[in-house]
Structure formats: C-alpha cells, structure tokens
Amino acid sequence: MNPLTTFTLSLSINGKPWSGEVPIEETLLELLRNRLRLTGTKRSCESEVCGACTVLVDGQAISACNYLAFEAHEKSVLTIEGVAQNERLDPLQEAFIRNIGAQCGYCTPGQIMAAKALLRNNPNPNRDQIAEWLSGNICRCGAYGAIAQSILEAAHEYSK
Numbered sequence: 001m002n003p004l005t006t007f008t009l010s011l012s013i014n015g016k017p018w019s020g021e022v023p024i025e026e027t028l029l030e031l032l033r034n035r036l037r038l039t040g041t042k043r044s045c046e047s048e049v050c051g052a053c054t055v056l057v058d059g060q061a062i063s064a065c066n067y068l069a070f071e072a073h074e075k076s077v078l079t080i081e082g083v084a085q086n087e088r089l090d091p092l093q094e095a096f097i098r099n100i101g102a103q104c105g106y107c108t109p110g111q112i113m114a115a116k117a118l119l120r121n122n123p124n125p126n127r128d129q130i131a132e133w134l135s136g137n138i139c140r141c142g143a144y145g146a147i148a149q150s151i152l153e154a155a156h157e158y159s160k
Helices: 027-033 091-098 109-121 125-138 144-159
Strands: 008-011 018-023 054-057 058-061 076-078
Touching: 018 027, 018 058, 054 109, 058 109, 091 109, 091 144, 109 125, 109 144, 125 144
Parallel strands: 008 076
Antiparallel strands: 008 018, 054 058, 054 076
C-alpha cells in the first residue's frame, strides 16, 4: 500500500489489540464489517442520522459510518460483538430480549451501544432522558416503548 494513502492503525477492538494498514478514506464501519467481519454494526443511512452503525470509541457513542478508521488510532472500540462477557449476555441484551425491544433487529445493535453509552453517562435515566439520548437512533418497527423499558430494567440491574 502507498504510504501517502494509508495509515498504520493500532487500536483495541472489543478488548483485543489490532493493528494494520488502512486506507486513509476507510471508515470505521468499513473496517469493522469488511475487514474484521464484525457485522453486528449495521450500514444504513451513511449520514449519521439513523444510529444503526453506533459503536463506542473510548466509551463515547459514535456513528461508525462517518468516523474514519484512523481517528480510532490508539483508542478502544466496543462493538455489539464485545458487549457479552464470557458468553453471558449483558443486562441490556437480556432486557431487550425479555421486552421484545428487538423486533426486526436491524437497529438493535446500535440501540444497545447507544444505551451502553447513556448508562455510563447517566446510570439512572428516566424515560425523557432515554428518549433524548436515543433521538439519533431510529427504530423503523416503532419499538421505542420496549427499548426504553429495556434500558430502565438494565439500569436497575447495573445498580445492584
């Protein structure tokens, strides 16, 4: 690869180190889905509107569709594939299943990742705060009530 058009990227993905050459125009979404085969992060609007591509970079929710891979250099990236620990679902994942917060499932990884960031920032949100925080995550099935209930239940579980 041409050194003027590539970047030597080093980062942590789901707790594991990764490094390699990436084209400077490659998005984090492309790196995750195409190169690393972490396909839980979804491609949808490609304009930071729908939230389907939400991942956490150093604990902050970002839209991977417009975040260049090299911007994650020496940072920690968490995708939906890294949320479960030791093959045990995270309380958010369990709550989404229990409340049917994932109808078609397309938006679910982005919803869960945004909710993880919310609960790190505000461990005890109310419904209005959840609605405001997730306003950038679109659910075409309209499962917003179930999603909010899932987040409230997970917040309760995390507080134990």
